[in-house]
Amino acid sequence: MATRGTPEKCLLNRMNLTYDASSVDSSVEEEELSGQAEEDEEDVDDRPAVFICGKCKLPIGDTMSWDGSEDGQNQIRLKQVTDNVVIGKENRLHEVGKRSLCLILDLFCRGCHSVLGMVYASTPKSLDHKRFTFCLNVADIESYVLGSATQKLAADGPKEQPVTLEYRGIVEQQLMEVKMLAMSMGLRMEEIEAGLQEGRDDARQ
Incomplete structure (x- = not known):
């Protein structure tokens, strides 16, 4: 199942960790569970994530090409994307902040043609770090953390349903x-x- 992307890399990999409740109420067990939860969360943060189109679910990139995030604009930056991302041909003006006009090209999904983000074609010197990167809108993408699947069959296989009258x-x-x-x-x-x-x-x- 895909989990929606967030501006921060660590937030992209967040998961709800679930544990079976024990009938024994012990502070030692609580400390062990807490420590295990922290270790598991750190392990999840280190796992690569795949970014997909929020509409048609085509893969568009992954954290191996991570370049940073923009909290104010709710964007993430990738150095590379897949061929499922199409770069628009028409430049348009985009105002990042006061007196910060830029020329950008829109990024589209090849599958559903929805807008995924932008590429900065021209920026003021203070925003040069955004050029030559793919800026993706967090609201338009989702992410899946590799290795986050948890459902599995029991050792004896699926349980048979009882035959009712x-x-x-x-x-x-x-x-x-x-x-x-x-x-x-x-x-x-x-x-x-x-x-x-x-x-x-x-x-x-």
């Missing part, structure tokens, strides 16, 4: 209908064969 009655009814249909088809075949035999006898006479 209601389910058994439905099965028996269906079997009875199949049996009646087979008998009806058998009688019909006998009638057809008898008719064919009469036709042969008439032809001989």
